Amino acid sequence: MSVATPHAIQQFAEQIQQANVDKQTIQITGNKSKIPLGTEDFNGEPVQELNISDYSGIIEYEPAELVVTVKAGTPLKELQAALAERNQMLAFEPPDYGNSTIGGTYAVGLTGPSKPFRGVLRDFILGVKLIDGQGRQLGFGGKMIKNVAGYDVSRMLAGSKGSMALVTEMSIKVIPLAQEVTYCIEMPENEAILLMNKMAGTALPMTGGAYYQGRFYYRVAGEHPAQTNRVGVRECTNDIWVTLNPFRPELQEGEKLWRVDVESTNPAIENTIAVGMGGTRRWVASPNKPNHPYVTLWQTKFAPRHNDTPHVQKIKLGLRDVFDPNHIFKQL
Amino acid sequence: MDVIEALKRALSEKNVLASVESCRPYECDGLSAYREKPLAVALPETVEQVKSVLRICKAHKVPVITRGSGTGLAGGTLPLKDGIVLGLSKLSEIIKVDPLQRTAVVQPGVRNISVSQAVEKYGLYYAPDPSSQIACSIGGNVAENSGGVHCLKYGLTVHNVLSVTVLNMDGEEMVFDEKDDGIDLLALLNGSEGLLGVIVEIKLKLLPKPEAAQLVMAAFRSVSDCADAVTSVLEQGIIPAGLEMMDQFSIIAAEEFAKVGYPVDAEALLLCEVDGSHDQVQTDAQRVADILTGKGAYQIIVSQSEQQRIDLWQGRKNAFPAVGRFSPDYYCMDGTIPRNKLAFVLDEINRLSDNYGLKVANVFHAGDGNLHPLILYDANKPGELELTEDFGTEILNLCVDVGGTITGEHGVGVEKLNSMCHQYNTPELEIFHGIKAVFDDTGLLNPGKAVPTLHRCAEVGQMHVHNNQLPHPHLERF
Ligand SMILES: Cc1cc2nc3c(=O)[nH]c(=O)nc-3n(C[C@H](O)[C@H](O)[C@@H](O)COP(=O)(O)OP(=O)(O)OC[C@H]3O[C@@H](n4cnc5c(N)ncnc54)[C@H](O)[C@@H]3O)c2cc1C
Ligand SMILES: Cc1cc2nc3c(=O)[nH]c(=O)nc-3n(C[C@H](O)[C@H](O)[C@H](O)COP(=O)(O)OP(=O)(O)OC[C@H]3O[C@@H](n4cnc5c(N)ncnc54)[C@H](O)[C@@H]3O)c2cc1C
Numbered sequence: 081m082s083v084a085t086p087h088a089i090q091q092f093a094e095q096i097q098q099a100n101v102d103k104q105t106i107q108i109t110g111n112k113s114k115i116p117l118g119t120e121d122f123n124g125e126p127v128q129e130l131n132i133s134d135y136s137g138i139i140e141y142e143p144a145e146l147v148v149t150v151k152a153g154t155p156l157k158e159l160q161a162a163l164a165e166r167n168q169m170l171a172f173e174p175p176d177y178g179n180s181t182i183g184g185t186y187a188v189g190l191t192g193p194s195k196p197f198r199g200v201l202r203d204f205i206l207g208v209k210l211i212d213g214q215g216r217q218l219g220f221g222g223k224m225i226k227n228v229a230g231y232d233v234s235r236m237l238a239g240s241k242g243s244m245a246l247v248t249e250m251s252i253k254v255i256p257l258a259q260e261v262t263y264c265i266e267m268p269e270n271e272a273i274l275l276m277n278k279m280a281g282t283a284l285p286m287t288g289g290a291y292y293q294g295r296f297y298y299r300v301a302g303e304h305p306a307q308t309n310r311v312g313v314r315e316c317t318n319d320i321w322v323t324l325n326p327f328r329p330e331l332q333e334g335e336k337l338w339r340v341d342v343e344s345t346n347p348a349i350e351n352t353i354a355v356g357m358g359g360t361r362r363w364v365a366s367p368n369k370p371n372h373p374y375v376t377l378w379q380t381k382f383a384p385r386h387n388d389t390p391h392v393q394k395i396k397l398g399l400r401d402v403f404d405p406n407h408i409f410k411q412l
Numbered sequence: 413m414d415v416i417e418a419l420k421r422a423l424s425e426k427n428v429l430a431s432v433e434s435c436r437p438y439e440c441d442g443l444s445a446y447r448e449k450p451l452a453v454a455l456p457e458t459v460e461q462v463k464s465v466l467r468i469c470k471a472h473k474v475p476v477i478t479r480g481s482g483t484g485l486a487g488g489t490l491p492l493k494d495g496i497v498l499g500l501s502k503l504s505e506i507i508k509v510d511p512l513q514r515t516a517v518v519q520p521g522v523r524n525i526s527v528s529q530a531v532e533k534y535g536l537y538y539a540p541d542p543s544s545q546i547a548c549s550i551g552g553n554v555a556e557n558s559g560g561v562h563c564l565k566y567g568l569t570v571h572n573v574l575s576v577t578v579l580n581m582d583g584e585e586m587v588f589d590e591k592d593d594g595i596d597l598l599a600l601l602n603g604s605e606g607l608l609g610v611i612v613e614i615k616l617k618l619l620p621k622p623e624a625a626q627l628v629m630a631a632f633r634s635v636s637d638c639a640d641a642v643t644s645v646l647e648q649g650i651i652p653a654g655l656e657m658m659d660q661f662s663i664i665a666a667e668e669f670a671k672v673g674y675p676v677d678a679e680a681l682l683l684c685e686v687d688g689s690h691d692q693v694q695t696d697a698q699r700v701a702d703i704l705t706g707k708g709a710y711q712i713i714v715s716q717s718e719q720q721r722i723d724l725w726q727g728r729k730n731a732f733p734a735v736g737r738f739s740p741d742y743y744c745m746d747g748t749i750p751r752n753k754l755a756f757v758l759d760e761i762n763r764l765s766d767n768y769g770l771k772v773a774n775v776f777h778a779g780d781g782n783l784h785p786l787i788l789y790d791a792n793k794p795g796e797l798e799l800t801e802d803f804g805t806e807i808l809n810l811c812v813d814v815g816g817t818i819t820g821e822h823g824v825g826v827e828k829l830n831s832m833c834h835q836y837n838t839p840e841l842e843i844f845h846g847i848k849a850v851f852d853d854t855g856l857l858n859p860g861k862a863v864p865t866l867h868r869c870a871e872v873g874q875m876h877v878h879n880n881q882l883p884h885p886h887l888e889r890f
Contacts, residue, residue: 144643145750145781167649189596202596203571216839224748225780226568226820228557228603229828229835230863231847235570235599244595256649277512281536283623283689303691341591345513374591385593391586396595398850402843 088135089217089248095130096246097215099408106130107410108242110153110184113177127410130246132183138162139249140223147206147223149251152183163254171255172201175326183247189239192325193288193299196280196344196358198255202238209249210237213404223251241382243411244403258301260287262320265296265312269348272296273359277345280358290324291355324356327363338364341374415472415496416452422464427502429453438479438497442544443487443827445743445797450477450491457502459519459612463583466610469496470581475856478606480520480552483544485744486825488556488605488861495859498610500551506530507613514618515574520551520611527616536618539566542821543729551611557603559821561654564779565687568821570602572617578609581854585612600847605823606858608851625653625687626697627721630709631678635659636755638680641707642778643751645684648703650696654685655779656728659758662735662773662786666727669734674727675711682709682778683728685721728775732786735773739788743800747811748782748820760810761785768803770796782820783811809834824862832862833869841866 099106107127136153143166150159156176163169173192174185186208191200207221221227221234237244267275269291276289279298288299297320300307307313331337340349344359351366364370369377377383388396400407413421419428429435430452439447451474456462469476475495482489491497503519506527510516511534516527524545527538541560542548548558553569554576566572575589578601586609588598601608632638638657645652658666658681667674674681682704686696701714715721727734736742749757758774765772771788785807789800808818808831818824818831832841844863849855864872 142750142752144647145752146646199567199571200590202599203567212839212843218837218840218843220840222817223750223815224817224820225564226559226748226777226782227817228821228823229817229819229832230824230840230844231608232557232570232599232603233843233847236596238596238599239593240595256651274512277514281511281514281534281620283535283620285689285692302688303695304689305691343513343515345510374589374593376593387593389586391580391584392588392597395586395597395850399595399847402846402850 085217086135089211092130092132092135092246092248093211093215093217095128096211096213096408099128100214100406103406104128104408105410106408108132108187108246110181110187111155111179113180113184132246132248133181135248136181141166143168143254145223146225146254147251148254149223149249150182151249152181152186152247154182156180156182156185164257167257168254169257170252171198171204173321173325174201177326182250182252186238186247186250187241193290193321193356196289196360197287202235204253205234205238205250206253207251208234208237208247210245210247212245213406213408218245221251225253243409244400245409258287260299260301260318262288262297262299262316262318263307263313264298264316264320265310265314266294267296267312269352269355273345273348273355276359280344286358288321289358290320292320292324324354327354327356329353329363329365331365334367335365336367337378338366338370339376339378340364340370340372342372415468415474418468418472419452419454419465419496422468423454423456423461427455427457429455435497438482438491438499441479441482441484441487441489443485443490443825445791446487446490446826448491448493450497451494453497453499455499455502459503459579462498462500462503462610462612463579465496465498466579466581466583469856470854473854473856475859476581476610477858478551478555478610480549480555481523481544481547483548484552484556484825485746485822486819486827488823488825488858490826490861492859500549500610500612503612509534511536514620516616516618518550518614518616520549520554520614522550524548524550524553527618531618532621535621537621538572538616539619540569540572543732550614550616554602554611554614555604555606556821556823559777559780559782561656561777564655564777565651565653566619568602570599573598573602573614574617575615576601576611577613578611580609581852581856603823605825605862607848607862609857622653622687622689624690624693625685625721626693627715627724628682628684628686628697628700628704629674629713629715629724630682630684630701630704631675631711632680632682632709633678635680635758637708638682639751639754639778641682641704641709644703644707645700646779648699650686650700652684652700652779653687654683655777656683657681657776657778658728658731659774659776661771662731662775663727665734665738665773666731669737670727670730672723672727673713678711683724731773731775735786735788739771740790740792741788741797743787743789743804744822745785745787745804745807746782746819746822747785747808747816748780749811749814749816751778751781753814753816754778754781754783757783757810757814761807764803764806768799770800770803777820780820781816805831826861829864829868830872832864833872838866838869841869
């Protein structure tokens with residue numbers, strides 16, 4: 081069964097194979113919305129760029145199968161528009177940082193406001209095609225919603241940030257376009273956190289819960305009981321979910337933006353400027369790192385957390401060797 | 413000191429079984445055609461004891477086959493005669509339920525159904541519901557990434573697990589959490605079939621129970637009409653909570669067994685359940701009924717009460733035993749196919765069925781393309797099991813060839829090792845072996861399961877090449 085390989089894929093594979101020969105480090109890039117990914121690594125050493133943004137477009141899309149197969153360089157906007165045309169959407173609502181590609185989004189594992197309700201990016205990944213560090217073309221998973229043959233490599237690599245393989249193609253489960261309304265109400269942060277958790281445990285079809293600038297926002301999909309008869313609750317636009325996704329606040333001099341992932345019921349954290357994802361995501365603006373286990377500095381350079389235990393770290397390093405034994409792909 | 417002695421000292425005399433008699437229940441799992449007596453069965457009562465078992469086995473270089481409830485259908489817990497079965501059924505505590513956060517932390521031996529039972533008082537439940545849910549363990553569910561009738565809407569196990577604690581052969585703990593940065597090792601552990609580590613604690617996501625549910629039953633005169641109807645429902649933006657299809661043989665068998673009023677003259681029967689808020693369910697059930705009628709359903713029943721809904725499900729839920737009554741043994745397959753290939757695949761299966769002279773009934777999770785052909789056979793007839801397995805392998809190859817996969821939810825175990833060779837090429841298999849070695853450099857965790865050796869695939873490949881040497885050469889192939 082030999083399917084003709086697109087020319088571009090062949091070239092990517094050759095570039096990676098050649099890098100093995102030349103002992104050259106490769107930096108994979110999408111649309112470089114995560115700047116600066118350019119031709120130097122963070123230590124100023126030269127790296128060769130492998131840009132996949134031209135490898136773009138939808139390969140296969142059958143709405144009734146609830147699956148779309150897309151090239152990794154496809155801009156999110158383009159993919160989302162194609163799905164919307166058939167009344168469908170990406171369930172994980174990825175943030176678009178300005179022409180982000182679906183491959184880059186997968187590589188950093190980004191999910192939007194519906195996370196606790198519909199799930200995260202990797203939940204919807206059914207299969208990927210990739211080129212590993214030796215330039216081998218591989219395929220994992222497929223186009224099936226259910227598939228437990230072999231280890232789940234296609235979900236595992238979500239979040240691999242170009243450090244283990246070049247992902248060239250992915251099959252993603254899609255869902256019907258949701259009809260959603262947003263309600264809001266003024267209240268203190270801690271009360272809002274409690275309330276969004278309580279509401280998420282009821283039959284109300286919630287798809288978003290957030291707290292921003294003194295207001296609790298919640299989003300509901302489909303038919304549901306009237307909300308505005310409750311004291312203080314009013315309907316507002318869906319804009320809040322765009323404000324928070326991607327969240328790009330203006331920071332004061334000396335402040336940094338921290339992404340803090342916590343249990344949904346975690347009480348208010350000092351210097352929080354927004355609560356998202358039903359309470360599981362806190363955006364903190366402060367000069368210093370908040371004292372929590374799952375914190376990422378959100379900035380233009382990737383800031384790895386370095387908080388893996390030695391055993392987990394050993395596994396991650398080992399897996400990197402499996403996919404990229406000669407360490408061709410640039411590490412973070 | 414030998415390994416059994418060491419285990420007895422670490423656990424207790426009574427929690428280490430070694431006699432033929434006491435090991436018998438552990439000789440096989442749900443795939444009972446494969447059996448082996450293990451060296452011994454270790455039944456630890458605490459996580460500390462699990463660690464001891466692992467360290468002892470590592471020191472003695474003895475393989476460890478982790479076992480939950482043993483309901484697996486692919487031989488994943490098949491013992492090795494020089495290996496230990498590590499039974500986790502005594503680790504059955506629900507450690508913590510947090511109703512506000514909608515999470516439960518459980519030990520691996522907790523039965524699937526007990527989670528939903530324990531949280532019912534909060535109006536919550538644990539969504540993945542394999543048909544074996546009264547028996548199967550959460551640890552086993554994670555290791556198999558099990559599904560259930562409701563997974564089109566509510567996801568598989570991997571979608572409902574927030575964190576796992578895993579032990580390696582040194583008995584060291586690792587936590588994989590959904591909040592972790594970088595590659596997704598939590599996802600990798602789901603479906604790892606006991607090869608990457610022993611899962612000793614799991615944090616589960618709980619969902620609010622839907623307010624209402626309604627079932628639409630529709631009868632069709634042809635399989636392709638029924639498949640088209642399913643396509644329409646999904647195209648119109650309805651995601652049913654359950655969407656099950658049965659072929660004529662299954663319908664007849666189920667009706668005879670459960671007497672729920674299934675139309676026995678139908679070529680295909682569809683059961684479509686919608687759930688959610690009261691208002692939404694009413695709207696959706698009516699829409700579904702209209703769509704199905706428009707697509708040629710000649711008889712439609714919309715459940716009008718909770719009792720009627722449960723009754724109508726009874727036939728489908730008992731389809732396996734119902735079909736089983738027609739034959740001494742049956743073999744359950746688990747391929748997945750794109751729905752638009754369903755009519756073709758069923759035709760091919762029927763053709764193969766004629767060729768092999770073995771009857772097949774088909775039940776189908778229509779929403780997610782997961783097909784369960786049940787092959788009827790008689791293990792007492794010499795050669796019939798082997799014939800059945802070959803028939804099964806051909807079905808799985810067919811699934812792969814139409815763009816599907818060899819297993820949707822039951823896992824590879826020992827059963828589908830040959831079919832793995834058909835689905836994956838050498839480099840992918842090398843990656844799988846590489847992953848295994850990173851987690852378990854001793855190779856002692858459930859060896860020989862889930863991923864075939866390259867050597868084995870080379871042999872299987874040769875079998876494909878030399879067509880004239882295939883087993884049962886008199887059978888027509890496509
Ligand atoms: C100011 C700013 C700050 C940000 N801060 C962070 C942050 O701290 N952490 C974070 O996770 N995200 C952050 N993001 C978001 C995120 O990195 C990108 O916006 C994301 O959406 C990637 O899209 P892209 O196509 O531009 O990819 P790029 O920016 O080009 O690449 C992003 C990463 O993905 C890898 N990659 C891209 N395509 C592929 C592929 N096909 N196969 C394999 N690997 C690939 C690259 O190697 C790189 O590691 C930030 C964005 C902005 C604008
Ligand atoms: C009547 C019947 C109906 C079924 N219906 C369904 C269905 O609808 N959907 C479905 O998906 N499956 C179904 N199954 C298959 C089976 O029930 C599932 O695979 C289930 O998840 C197995 O759980 P178990 O506890 O019995 O695991 P076991 O059979 O004991 O083990 C299964 C595998 O998991 C490994 N394992 C078990 N526990 C652990 C652990 N703690 N750590 C690491 N590895 C572990 C074992 O080594 C083995 O490889 C059905 C089975 C039967 C008999």
